[in-house]
Amino acid sequence: QRVSGFNSIFAVSSVDAAKLYYAEFQRQMTENPQKRLKVAVIYSYGANEEETDGILDEENPEDTSALDQSSRDFLDAAIRDYNGIFHTNYSTDGDKFQNYYKDVSLRMKNKELDLLIVVNMFLTGFDATTLNTLWVDKNLKMHGLIQAYSRTNRILNSIKVFGNIVCFRNLQKRTDDAISLFGDKEAGGIVLMRGYKDYYFGYEDADGKYHPGYQDMIEELTTKFPLEEERITGEQRQKEFIVLFGAILRMRNLLTSFDEFAGSEILSERDFQDYLGRYQDLRDEWKNRKPGGEKEDITDDIVFEIELIKQVEINIDYILLLVQKYHDSHCDDKEVLITIRKAVDASPELRSKKALIETFIAGINDVSDVMLEWRTFVAEEKERQLVAIIQEENLKDDETRRFMESAFRDGSVKTTGTDIDRLMPPISRFGGGNRAAKKQTIIDKLKGFFDRFFGIG
Missing domain, CATH: 3.40.50.300 (P-loop containing nucleotide triphosphate hydrolases)
Structure with a gap:
């Protein structure tokens, strides 16, 4: 990490x-x-x-x-x-x-x-x-x-x-x-910040108002939203969980400035990753919600603390070490698979690569060098998926490859300007061709491709 x-x-x-x-x-x-x-x-x-x-x-x-x-x-x-x-x-x-x-x-x-x-x-x-x-x-x-x-x-x-x-x-x-x-x-x-004990155990301010501490928050989390409950149902309960877990992320961020916090996190690393996964599942779910439907649109007054989740990044090297451990157990240690799944679900960067990682793990029984096999797998899969997008959308091959090379070099897919237009097949700009919708589909596919393969291999 x-x-x-x-x-x-x-x-x-x-x-x-x-x-x-x-x-x-x-x-x-x-x-x-x-x-x-x-x-x-x-x-x-x-x-x-x-x-x-x-x-x-x-x-x-x-x-x-x-x-x-x-x-x-x-x-x-x-x-x-x-x-x-x-x-x-x-x-x-x-x-x-x-x-x-x-x-x-x-x-x-x-x-x-x-x-x-x-x-x-x-x-x-x-x-x-x-x-x-x-x-x-x-x-x-x-x-x-x-x-x-x-x-x-x-x-x-x-x-x-x-x-x-x-x-x-x-x-x-x-x-x-x-x-x-x-x-x-x-x-x-x-x-000046208050002392460690105030933030950890809670404190009462000069006006007599009680401010819950980290310990209070974790107790509320594990009581109201136990991990035994597979899914948090009901919009109000989901909202309460998001608000509470966001407050916990902010408090953990503050407490890490104190040496005393090390070893006092209460939640185990695996349980914390479980909660992180649920938090991001809800974020993904709510991102796809459309305002104006029967359900109340509550995304405006909820802040998802994604920057705080990214603060501790679980990178692909850590996942590959776990894959190596799984391989060395002759693919029998299912606990390692659970650890990998939880780690991937907890990482904003790796969630988009989940299918790729799972496909790789499913085929490693006979490999001798996991790291080398991963690089080969990523290169082949990257080429296969790019060719599929080019063919599905009838894109210009050379221009698309140059465009994606620039994106991986610069760290983002450029969606403004005329770069995307240069990749596209001829479409009438005057009705019937639905050029804007076609362009958005291409952008979505190329961004998805970029998210899957950026930072790995």
Whole structure:
């Protein structure tokens, strides 16, 4: 499984500290090459050694002339590391350093860098929605503290609903003072998250209103919607399940920021996948519902937390490892088949590939290398299905193949513009041909083909 992540900034007290931390990261990654991160460092002058007042000075991204030779040499070496990763050509010289600064900024925003070590740079004015953690080993206070903390508070989606501040110094008093000065003195609960126990066990706010915790939610889920019940029937019960399970997904997302949550999920991984599968079954069912029928159209006031489901992605490599395990049991271990089915049903990315995976599993009795056989199977099936679409819709062969090659390269099927029209057979634009309906059928088939084969093989 792969957990979707974000990136972070490490704010340190001085240039010497930045050099020490960067060197330590490089040392540890050399010793543990399987745990490599893309780490960069940037600073522009050495005048602000260990700051005592916690007020942020502005660093000039255009000037490294005030750096002592040792600090400049170190930064040049670190930039050479960066050049090696991204195939660039920057240094501490004039325009090249300005361009390094701009490139680092862009790669932070695009989540191409995992960690950026800074002294003062990027702590004021830099906004990136992918940045979710600020590590702090420096004194901060007042507006400097608020500005630095605010680097992490740009909401991105339902996964990133808050930022993380990890302090290696005791800044609690300074944090409280800054919040009191620059906001409502009672705003601490709005600015800062509550403690782990409040979210896990529930809490009562200042107005006496009780907010259920994760434990309460799971108890309600397993009581009202037990897994022994094969299907959730009735529109109202379905709606209640979707609302409750969406709240659980949001709460789990919040609780994962606390170390204490590991091992306290209550639901086993298999049971959680079962509930995920039911949640997505209902989403698929409701997506196909048409408004205005006898049933109340309730999709507008229901939010399916698909981004939160995608946060932990069950990829095809994980499924193939399970298939290998099933094959090694001489295809007798039916529990592995159940695990595969539940994992596929729980994954938004793999549900569209379910038929493909099941067809492959049904034919693996006599294979010697599951991974090699999978690649061969996918290539043959991909060709067979594309030929079928071309023939069924009388599409132009070369143009269709080029179109799909571009889609797999770009990561999506382009449905705007005239690209689809170039694939289509001649149809009268003036009545009788129903060109629009024909085009939509082709788009639907090509998108279905893309969803089945993208990201596998």
